[in-house]
Amino acid sequence: MNSQVDSRHRSSKRYTLLTGATGLVGRYLMRDLLLKGHKLAVLVRPTKQQMVRERIEGILQMWEGNLGHRLPRPVLLSGDVTQANLGLSPKQLSWSEKFLDQIIHGAAVLKFQSASRELEPWKTNLGGTQHVLDFSKRCNIRDFHYISTAYVCGEREATVYENELAVNQTFRNDYEVSKFEAEQLVRDFDCFESKTIYRPAVISGDSQTGYTSTYHGLLLYLRLMAMLVPEQTKNADGVIETPISLPIEGDEPRNVVPVDWVAKTICHLVRTPEAHGRTYHLVPDRCTSAREVIEYCYKYFHSDGVKFCGADAERTADSELAEKLFENTSIYASYETSDPHFDKRNVSRFAGHLDCPSIDEEMIFKLIDFGKQNRWGKEKEAAPKVVRWIESHLTEIALAAQKMMGALRINGTDRIFKFGLDIHGPGGGQWQLLANEGRFDVTPGLPDDSSPVLKLNDIQINDLLMRHDSEEMDRSPAEDTKDAINWTGPLETVITENPQPNQ
Ligand SMILES: NC(=O)c1ccc[n+]([C@@H]2O[C@H](COP(=O)([O-])OP(=O)(O)OC[C@H]3O[C@@H](n4cnc5c(N)ncnc54)[C@H](OP(=O)(O)O)[C@@H]3O)[C@@H](O)[C@H]2O)c1
Numbered sequence: 001m002n003s004q005v006d007s008r009h010r011s012s013k014r015y016t017l018l019t020g021a022t023g024l025v026g027r028y029l030m031r032d033l034l035l036k037g038h039k040l041a042v043l044v045r046p047t048k049q050q051m052v053r054e055r056i057e058g059i060l061q062m063w064e065g066n067l068g069h070r071l072p073r074p075v076l077l078s079g080d081v082t083q084a085n086l087g088l089s090p091k092q093l094s095w096s097e098k099f100l101d102q103i104i105h106g107a108a109v110l111k112f113q114s115a116s117r118e119l120e121p122w123k124t125n126l127g128g129t130q131h132v133l134d135f136s137k138r139c140n141i142r143d144f145h146y147i148s149t150a151y152v153c154g155e156r157e158a159t160v161y162e163n164e165l166a167v168n169q170t171f172r173n174d175y176e177v178s179k180f181e182a183e184q185l186v187r188d189f190d191c192f193e194s195k196t197i198y199r200p201a202v203i204s205g206d207s208q209t210g211y212t213s214t215y216h217g218l219l220l221y222l223r224l225m226a227m228l229v230p231e232q233t234k235n236a237d238g239v240i241e242t243p244i245s246l247p248i249e250g251d252e253p254r255n256v257v258p259v260d261w262v263a264k265t266i267c268h269l270v271r272t273p274e275a276h277g278r279t280y281h282l283v284p285d286r287c288t289s290a291r292e293v294i295e296y297c298y299k300y301f302h303s304d305g306v307k308f309c310g311a312d313a314e315r316t317a318d319s320e321l322a323e324k325l326f327e328n329t330s331i332y333a334s335y336e337t338s339d340p341h342f343d344k345r346n347v348s349r350f351a352g353h354l355d356c357p358s359i360d361e362e363m364i365f366k367l368i369d370f371g372k373q374n375r376w377g378k379e380k381e382a383a384p385k386v387v388r389w390i391e392s393h394l395t396e397i398a399l400a401a402q403k404m405m406g407a408l409r410i411n412g413t414d415r416i417f418k419f420g421l422d423i424h425g426p427g428g429g430q431w432q433l434l435a436n437e438g439r440f441d442v443t444p445g446l447p448d449d450s451s452p453v454l455k456l457n458d459i460q461i462n463d464l465l466m467r468h469d470s471e472e473m474d475r476s477p478a479e480d481t482k483d484a485i486n487w488t489g490p491l492e493t494v495i496t497e498n499p500q501p502n503q
Contacts, residue, residue: 013098013099013100013101013140014039014448015039015040015041015075015099015100015101015102015445016033016038016039016100016101016102016270017041017042017043017077017096017100017102017103018030018033018040018041018042018043018074018103018104018106019042019043019081019103019104019105019107019132020105020107020108020147021042021044021056021059021074021106022044022055022056022059023107023108023213023214024203024212024213024214024259025106025259025262025266026042026106026107027059027063027213028206028259028260028262028263028264029104029106029263029266029267030042030056030059030060030074031060032263032264032267033267033270033271034060034071034072035067035071036267036271037072038267038270038271039430039445039446040074040075041074041076041077041096041099041100042056042075042076042077043077043081043086043107044056044076044077044078044079045078045079045080046078050383052076052077052078053076053389053391054383056073056074056076057073057384057386057427058383058384059381060073061382061384061385061426062381062382064425064426066209070424070425070426070428070457070458071424071425072422072424072428072430073423073424073428073429073430074430075095075099075429075430075444075445076444077092077095077096078092079092081107081124081127081128081129081131081132082123082124082127082131083131084131085131085134085135085138086131086132093138095443095444096135096139097138097139097140100139101141101142101143102141102142102143102144102145102270103132103136103141103143103144103145104145104146104147104270105129105132105144105145105146105147106147107128107132108121108124108125108128108147108179109121109123109125110175110214110216111174112172112173112174112175112331113173113174113175113331114174121174121178122174122178125175125178125179126178126185129146129185129186130185133185133186133189133191136189136191136192137189137191141191141192142192142193142194143192143194143196143276144186144189144192144194144195144196145195145196145198145266145270145276146182146183146186146195146196146197146198147198147200147266148182148183148186148198148199148279149176149179149199149200150199150200150201150255150281150282150342151172151175151176151179151201152176152179152180152183153169153340153342154169154172154180155169155170155171155172155334155338156169156340157338157340158340158341159341159342159343160281160341160342160343161343162199162279162281162343162344162345162346165180165183165184165187166180166184172334172335173331173334183197194276194277195277196269196270196275196276196278196279196280197278197279197280198262198265198266198269198279198280198282199279199280199281199282199283199342200257200262200282200283201255201256201257201281201282201283201284201342202216202217202254202255202256202257203216203217203256203257203258203259203262204217204218204219204256204257204258204359204363204367205219205258205259205366205367205370205371206258206259206260206366206370207258207260207261207357207363207366208260208366209366209370210363210365210366210368210369210370210371211259211370212259212367212370212371212374213377213381214377215371215376215377217256218254218293218359218367219367219371220328220329220332221293221329221332222293222297222364222367222368223371223376223377224324224325224328224329225297225301225368226301226368226371226372227376228242228321228324228325229242229303230301232303232321239302239303239304240301240302240303240304241303241304241305242303242304242306242321243305243307243318243319243321243322244305244306244307244318244319244321244322244325245306245307245309245313245316245318245322246306246307246308246309246313246336247309247310247311247312247313247314247336247337248290248308248309248310248311248336248337249308249311250290250291250308251289252289252290252311252336252337252338252339253287253288253289253339253341254287254288254289254290254293254339254359255283255284255287255342256284256287256288256359257282257284258356258357258359258363261354261355261356261357262282264354265280265282265347265351265354265356266282268350268354269350269351272350274350275346275350275351278346278350279346280344280346280350280351281342281343281344281346281347284356284358284359285355285356285358286358287339288358288359290308290336291308292359293364294306296361297368299361300364300365300368311337315333384426385426386426386427387427387458387462388427388458388461388462389427390421390423390427390429390458390461391429391431394421394433394442396465396469397421397433397461397465398435398440398442400464400468417434417435418432418433418434418435418447418451419432419433419447419451419452419453419454420432420433420446420452420454421433421453421456422446422453422454422455422456423455423456423457423458423461424455424456424457424458425458425459426458427458428457428458428461429444430444430445430446431443431444431445431446432445432446432447432451
């Protein structure tokens with residue numbers, strides 16, 4: 001009997017929780033997993049301006065605009081990894097215990113220096129990872145995926161292998177140490193059947209569109225060039241002069257990878273069970289170099305004048321331009337002279353068919369074009385446009401289904417009936433509705449595969465709701481409906497805390 005209960009419980013645990021879904025990597029990973037039909041929940045914190053559902057809706061509508069078709073919606077958990085139990089409400093926690101079986105933990109803070117271990121990046125990267133691990137244990141998660149960084153290797157020069165972590169290395173900053181210690185926590189945590197670790201190198205924007213939502217690493221340098229170079233004077237030939245002496249050879253290898261490849265590779269590995277349980281260096285096949293990037297920038301801006309003075313030279317500014325550049329990139333100074341060689345045999349073995357696009361001239365042009373169009377991060381993300389948030393209309397949907405159910409009365413008794421609602425597009429979501437004796441239990445997330453699922457897009461469901469509204473206008477006082485629906489899942493908090501839907 002117990003084993004029957006266990007196996008039923010087990011088979012219904014089929015959702016993956018992604019943390020960091022609003023971040024650069026996370027928003028690509030969310031898109032790619034949803035495109036593959038992966039059952040996804042996301043842990044997101046509200047901002048001052050937007051609640052969780054508006055944040056995720058805005059990102060998904062951006063993807064839908066690019067893709068030209070609608071996407072499913074993930075289950076939303078409103079939380080924060082710096083809090084115990086990820087700050088989830090009791091209902092969200094019990095939903096998680098019942099339905100989650102896999103976690104991809106990507107949330108982190110990319111702040112390099114800290115005044116104390118009580119502050120960022122420690123709070124999120126180390127404390128947050130500990131909370132995610134404790135939460136995983138509570139939810140009996142069997143399959144854990146963690147996004148680390150290639151730079152847990154610290155200041156190494158020799159080849160770094162995927163199976164190595166602690167080799168008495170020294171580190172450049174608190175971010176590296178916090179990620180190193182977090183990866184160690186994950187490796188030492190005993191509760192999982194499998195742990196898979198992804199270590200991306202420096203992440204740039206999209207290889208096809210130049211899109212990015214943050215400006216770190218290479219993107220920060222490009223932003224500075226785009227802002228500073230056009231301010232410099234042109235010589236007699238019309239070429240902008242950029243007199244900067246850099247204390248590097250210029251040809252030092254740089255491990256930079258586009259975000260679309262990072263997400264596509266993680267998505268593929270998450271969905272390939274035989275690849276689980278390993279560590280993956282998400283690094284380029286061909287490194288770029290400062291000299292290459294600067295030469296592409298010469299072409300873009302029609303400029304010239306950077307000198308490479310060798311790694312022994314001082315990082316001293318010999319022009320106002322150099323002063324501004326050095327001042328704004330000082331956090332990266334320790335990365336300028338060396339970058340290790342990362343062995344990537346696990347990636348080659350399990351995702352070798354996914355070619356990593358090289359950072360070439362065309363890509364640099366796209367990155368700069370996008371940055372300019374996006375005003376280097378100052379352009380506000382578009383607010384989502386939603387005619388109806390379907391979660392606010394589940395009572396009507398349940399009542400319409402109940403009416404249909406009347407027709408299904410068998411031998412004079414109500415039939416117990418479970419079905420899923422999978423609404424793609426703006427305002428959509430995934431729910432299961434269990435009709436029982438005239439009442440409905442509504443739980444976020446789709447039912448297991450044996451129950452029917454009503455799959456509609458936002459236009460179709462809005463048509464249905466409009467028709468239902470006009471039919472019911474004269475004869476459906478609110479009192480008739482208020483007890484028809486019983487929430488059993490996490491979205492209740494999102495419903496009650498959210499402002500009125502956008503029109
Ligand atoms: N970018 C790189 O070059 C790079 C390189 C190697 C590895 N990585 C790793 O890749 C992962 C993703 O990085 P990214 O570049 O995508 O970073 P990002 O754009 O800065 O995104 C960070 C994400 O973490 C979330 N987050 C931060 N603190 C949180 C908290 N207390 N509770 C819940 N969520 C929280 C953020 O949510 P909000 O939107 O609410 O802030 C955001 O969704 C990180 O683990 C990072 O260490 C990044």
